[in-house]
Amino acid sequence: MGSSKTLRKIEVVSPVPADIDIANSVQPLHISEIAEELNLKSEHYDLYGKYKAKVLLSVLDELEGSSDGYYVVVGGITPTPLGEGKSTTTVGLCQALGAFLEKKVVTCLRQPSQGPTFGIKGGAAGGGYSQVIPMDEFNLHLTGDIHAITAANNLLAAAIDTRIFHEASQSDKALFNRLCPPNKDGKRSFADVMLRRLKKLGIEKTNPDDLTPEEVKKFARLDIDPDSITWRRVMDVNDRFLRKITVGQGPEEKGMVRETGFDISVASEIMAVLALTTSLADMRERLGRMVIGNSKSGEPITADDLGIGGALTVLMKDAINPTLMQTLEGTPVLVHAGPFANIAHGNSSVVADKIALKLVGSGGFVVTEAGFGADIGTEKFMNIKCRHSGLMPQCAIIVATIRALKMHGGGPDVVAGKPLDHAYLTENVALVVAGCVNLVRHIANTKQYGVNVVVAVNKFATDSDAELNAVRNAALAAGAFEAVVCTHHAHGGKGAVDLGIAVQKACESQTESLKFLYPLDVSIKDKIAAIAKSYGASGVEYSEQAEKQIEMYSRQGFNNLPICMAKTQYSFSHVPSQKGAPSGFILPIRDVRASIGAGFIYPLVGTMSTMPGLPTRPCFFDIDIDLATGKVLGLS
């Protein structure tokens, strides 16, 4: 047990109780105690109730000169319906480092989407004896960041349709007079945000009265092409009936109907901006340069062209501050941002990681999770997130389970609600060995970035020693720095002490600098090819639409951005059923889109759902409140 006063010993019970029962069995500390243990001064955080606090970015200024801790990223093998326990491992490792190995440690996690909490999936706070608490606060509302994203995203959406509407009925002059109305002294002026548009248009005038009629037209008429609009509305609810809708059918909208749709809020580009931004000033710039579509002449139209970048920043000014929470064993957690891992980069925020690295300081550890398998999550962590942030991890973990490896080795399909095939419940070393091809490729790919790779085998009760040894041998043969069996689900931090020791050694012995998979200054297609090769593809084929989009983004000057592949997480390839380590396939690119504010191009490899639905019996049937205690019931 560590010497810190906030750490607490948990009594583990076997068999492991339900997650919610474990979470409710521990009384969380007041979050100010966790903050104090991190040496956070009270002016550097704001309380949000008793168990959450927002850590203010101002702490970065104060700690500017101090050293960073070790930076550890947690990826996984290719996911299966059996689950690999990546979040649980991330939390368990931190409980081990903090509560048993006496290290300063911060866990950096993504904020989960609230909508799915009421649909099928349970929460995302870890599991067993490795969890973030309080679980209900983690899964619902948190400190309002996703609500702020929803508000900002939809204000921009409303501004787009309304601008088209008003432009349709007004002359250039009338439009200009409304945009720059004279004040009571008869003088006009440009709002600050309008100067950005003038600059973009190459008009170097600051007095509205000096504009020529041609300049008035260029300035005032955005002339948005409705068919080019890529900006959709969002909602943090699983509402499948909003996937495709027609808007503008009210009589006052004068027949200006348009087909569009809603995504779930975490799919908003603003979420990706939040995850990648480095400061308030940087966020202001990114939000302003988000592209919502093109003008009829093919020029990209930005949020700042609509005059709204500042207002979006105001809506997001508190959301930029990460939320401090705690694990079951009292170690600190920063929860911040949760972008999609296909159409976006699927990693928690840069600012949370930066703050955490300063707070733990030299010799401390920051453990951050990358969404999906390492082919997607770790790849984007390195090539997008670390490239933006300038940070480099010393160690990358790859989480695997015996069950999932068996599936990659050719084990039978798993169907939700049906009993597990005995292949997954009894020893079958051959199946495990066959499945290690998946793990081995992830190890090889990850090692290429110049980091030490540690494999964490998340042990189930049915796993045999022979199976576990087979994985360990395969991992070491593939160049892993170490491969460790962990039991943090059943035992909390104590079950991940060996992993913690391995991670520490890996960090201390890391010497290389970060090697990216591709440079930014090659063509979009060359960058896509480099990533496709890491998947095992022998080539890439582009649809006509994809070719058109690549040509457009290149012409618009966006060809120097990194690439964010929107591919299924269930296979290295584009075919979810291809387990193991497929190779020699041609990767098809259906379409190519861009998040200019976030700063990446995202090719679509297949169709990505960005709005989940509700099943016949959603889990909201079980969710209620205990009126006597105020505790949330039925959340899982």
Place this chain on the structure above:
Amino acid sequence: MGSSKTLRKIEVVSPVPADIDIANSVQPLHISEIAEELNLKSEHYDLYGKYKAKVLLSVLDELEGSSDGYYVVVGGITPTPLGEGKSTTTVGLCQALGAFLEKKVVTCLRQPSQGPTFGIKGGAAGGGYSQVIPMDEFNLHLTGDIHAITAANNLLAAAIDTRIFHEASQSDKALFNRLCPPNKDGKRSFADVMLRRLKKLGIEKTNPDDLTPEEVKKFARLDIDPDSITWRRVMDVNDRFLRKITVGQGPEEKGMVRETGFDISVASEIMAVLALTTSLADMRERLGRMVIGNSKSGEPITADDLGIGGALTVLMKDAINPTLMQTLEGTPVLVHAGPFANIAHGNSSVVADKIALKLVGSGGFVVTEAGFGADIGTEKFMNIKCRHSGLMPQCAIIVATIRALKMHGGGPDVVAGKPLDHAYLTENVALVVAGCVNLVRHIANTKQYGVNVVVAVNKFATDSDAELNAVRNAALAAGAFEAVVCTHHAHGGKGAVDLGIAVQKACESQTESLKFLYPLDVSIKDKIAAIAKSYGASGVEYSEQAEKQIEMYSRQGFNNLPICMAKTQYSFSHVPSQKGAPSGFILPIRDVRASIGAGFIYPLVGTMSTMPGLPTRPCFFDIDIDLATGKVLGLS
């Protein structure tokens, strides 16, 4: 100056600076200081940053035996485009009572809708030297209550469409098997919320296996009539293109398209529930019994029929706690709930008022504002809010201005952006006297409830003594307890000291009990007639649709609810241009709807817009963030 340590003296400047400049010139106290001054123990509030705290309902249990303070409601004459300064008067009066008359006082205000902040209107935090601070936190996000309403409202909306979708493709048996799936031991059970539906259906069984096929059908098939659905989606954004939309156009929704629309979030019935609820248990019941439409056989379908009442309560569990803020002079403010004042009752929350009355205790004052003119706001305050809460005010204030009374007396139209007619800027006693008919009717109507009426004339620099005296004389002649001229906009609390003294006397001398305008146990039409009479109408006429709805609600057993008229605020009558005190008109009821969870029937007198739009130049053009200080710019 009062003796409390949290009160602060403000230095007033003339002419009065912009609201935002005054707000920014005062450094707010840490909200824990305001809480301590109210004798709130730390376990009874949760901090949300430095200047906001949620006061927990648990404080009501602790203070159960203690006395209530005086209860004062602020209404106004019929609103005009000139503005009457009702919020400003509410805040100014409290600054006077707290900072100059040494009374314990709490201001209870509605939370403003965030959407309009980015459109045309400025904030709703008062004005001049009578404001709630920090202004940006008051107007944006606050503590997330409206975001919680949006999430809950839309989860219910998604559940409706999804349930229809799943019922369309499944047999009774398949539906039942999905709703009550066997667990791993092969046993089925009903979720708690399902037992509510069974009870409603008169099925007294608790074991799913015991249901007959007929009972299975009744239980599992809600058979919602899509054309009867009154539940709409909401968003806290001025998005006119969502007023009328078609949903379900995605290929996976199999052609189950439906016309519906979005309202702004504060128009959600859940907002009205929040404003009227008295406890967590009461909120659970109200949310569960909200009616979303009918079955094809005409039975009302509730949120609990959909299995979602508990989940909605969980989403709203923090929103039920009012938010503590402060005025410029350091007096406490509770901000909570902001329902529409036409389709809902337009008053802040019952729980905030109840908490405030206990916190100020005997001899203290709680001042709460009622939306729109007294014909709507005060009427609904008495007949809906006080009837639900069991509270009674001792004093009702009616705010008037010379300018607005001139308009009611026949003064020329006022057009935004155009200079004011000289009639409003120079003395014209005759116009003022003529306009007092409006004030006089509001006084007479308000006195009928058994409260003492105090008229507050919110003075402008251009008002003459003769004009002010004319109003005072008319008010006293109409039976007002007192009529007082105030200058709190220019002078803060000091400018409302006379008003404070008058209010204190009015409260101390009040002796009658609350007399409602109508009893609940008469017919819906009799209740509507009673309210119409208070407007000056000589009769009521009903559309065919209104007749049909009244018949339906009566048949469904909802005839004992109070009535919430959805009428224009700009006239006693249904015609906005009829100023003064129109009479002898026939009030037309276009349609009749119901908010069963909130607990009222709302007849529509004309068409109410429930989703505002954005102008050509929304005020978001001016809103930005000062990157050096983090302060919000351009909010007004």
